Amino acid sequence: MALNTEIAEKDTPDQTPFKDLEKRTIFKNLSVFDTDYIPDEIFVRREFQPVVRFYFDCLKFVLQQALVIIGPTGSGKTLAARYYGREALQYAAKRGISLKIVYINSREIASPYVFWQEILRNFDLVTPKGLSISDLVQRFIEVSRGARHVVIILDEVEKLFTTLGHDKANNILYILSRLRSNHNLETAISMILVSNNAHLVDSLESPVRSSLNVQTLAIGSYSPDELTGILENRAGKGLKENTWNPGILRCVAAKTVQFNSDARFAIRLLKNAALGVESEGREMITQEAVNKAFIATKTEIERDLLARLGTSQLMVLAAISRAAQGQKDRLIKVGQVYKNIYRSFCESQGRKPLVYSQFLSIVSGLQNYDLVNNFVERRRTGGFIRLLEINFAPESLKITS
Numbered sequence: 001m002a003l004n005t006e007i008a009e010k011d012t013p014d015q016t017p018f019k020d021l022e023k024r025t026i027f028k029n030l031s032v033f034d035t036d037y038i039p040d041e042i043f044v045r046r047e048f049q050p051v052v053r054f055y056f057d058c059l060k061f062v063l064q065q066a067l068v069i070i071g072p073t074g075s076g077k078t079l080a081a082r083y084y085g086r087e088a089l090q091y092a093a094k095r096g097i098s099l100k101i102v103y104i105n106s107r108e109i110a111s112p113y114v115f116w117q118e119i120l121r122n123f124d125l126v127t128p129k130g131l132s133i134s135d136l137v138q139r140f141i142e143v144s145r146g147a148r149h150v151v152i153i154l155d156e157v158e159k160l161f162t163t164l165g166h167d168k169a170n171n172i173l174y175i176l177s178r179l180r181s182n183h184n185l186e187t188a189i190s191m192i193l194v195s196n197n198a199h200l201v202d203s204l205e206s207p208v209r210s211s212l213n214v215q216t217l218a219i220g221s222y223s224p225d226e227l228t229g230i231l232e233n234r235a236g237k238g239l240k241e242n243t244w245n246p247g248i249l250r251c252v253a254a255k256t257v258q259f260n261s262d263a264r265f266a267i268r269l270l271k272n273a274a275l276g277v278e279s280e281g282r283e284m285i286t287q288e289a290v291n292k293a294f295i296a297t298k299t300e301i302e303r304d305l306l307a308r309l310g311t312s313q314l315m316v317l318a319a320i321s322r323a324a325q326g327q328k329d330r331l332i333k334v335g336q337v338y339k340n341i342y343r344s345f346c347e348s349q350g351r352k353p354l355v356y357s358q359f360l361s362i363v364s365g366l367q368n369y370d371l372v373n374n375f376v377e378r379r380r381t382g383g384f385i386r387l388l389e390i391n392f393a394p395e396s397l398k399i400t401s
């Protein structure tokens, strides 16, 4: 008899295991804090105007063009390219213009073949095995004919250069830029190249640059006020009322600027502070909660970043962090890391060490991720010495295989 009552009670909606959370959660919507979430309305930066103009020229004048957007991590590059792309699609649909937007993150591209496969996948085409690259290009030309304009967003494009090498990456861009004239296409094929490397345009060979008709947009990091504007939007959508106030968002923005001015960091910090408050059964996000969440968010972001690096970058970084752990001095001598640590470390991992010039270019690449600062100092005895300092906790990096 007692058993029956228990079952009956569990069946009533009030007895669900979620009841407590339902009452306690201070979130209205957790997904607005996701990295890939594209808001309905963004905080408009004046710097984004060339992106608006780019899409407008695509739609109105079928102008084939390339826009290079460069700027530090978390400055809204990806968001601007995707958000205005979505707006352009809506505008095109209303006016019966056939526009296709292809989004590719270069991190996923391991070879030129995969690149063309990815492009076709954006058209919902699965490529059967056994095709050559030129078959894939041919298929792309065919599907493109169906649109008036194809815009290819190539995100984190510096990775295309590091993974495929200079020649192959240039070759892909060259093929794309010449498709229209070489194949009598009426479709225009435009590109948005997104990168955190300020020198990206230098990697483009001159034939590519001239046939792409490149325009560059450099955007800077967000100011505390701008970050507050972005946070207001997320807080409004994601958090219940009376759990936050404008002052707390300013505090999150100020903390973020202390670290790296990355909007992604600001959004995560707000989310983590809210989760902290929620787990303590309280409702109002306080400055103390933000301070507490700061360290955890920093570690989280660093871990994410490491997951995005390639093996050669990780090997160099591991050698640098060993050097940092083995010395008290904040400044690390790059030449010594190479000679004394890096080479033997590679061998112990069964990998061929890079030559010194390649090692140096990886070190400067790590600077693009804000992982290290790398600079040259004049020796008292004459000549120069290359030094670096690290911006992460060396013990957070462990290579196990």
Ligand SMILES: Nc1ncnc2c1ncn2[C@@H]1O[C@H](COP(=O)(O)OP(=O)(O)O)[C@@H](O)[C@H]1O
Residues within 6 Å of the ligand: 034, 035, 036, 037, 038, 039, 041, 042, 043, 044, 045, 071, 072, 073, 074, 075, 076, 077, 078, 079, 080, 230, 233, 263, 264, 267
């Ligand atoms: N102007 C903005 N308005 C609203 N959200 C923004 C804005 N700029 C950046 N964000 C958000 O901040 C995060 C980082 O932006 P993102 O475009 O990915 O930076 P980047 O590509 O420059 O590294 C994303 O979650 C994005 O949605």
Ligand SMILES: [Mg+2]
Residues within 6 Å of the ligand: 077, 078, 079, 155, 156
């Ligand atoms: Mg991005």
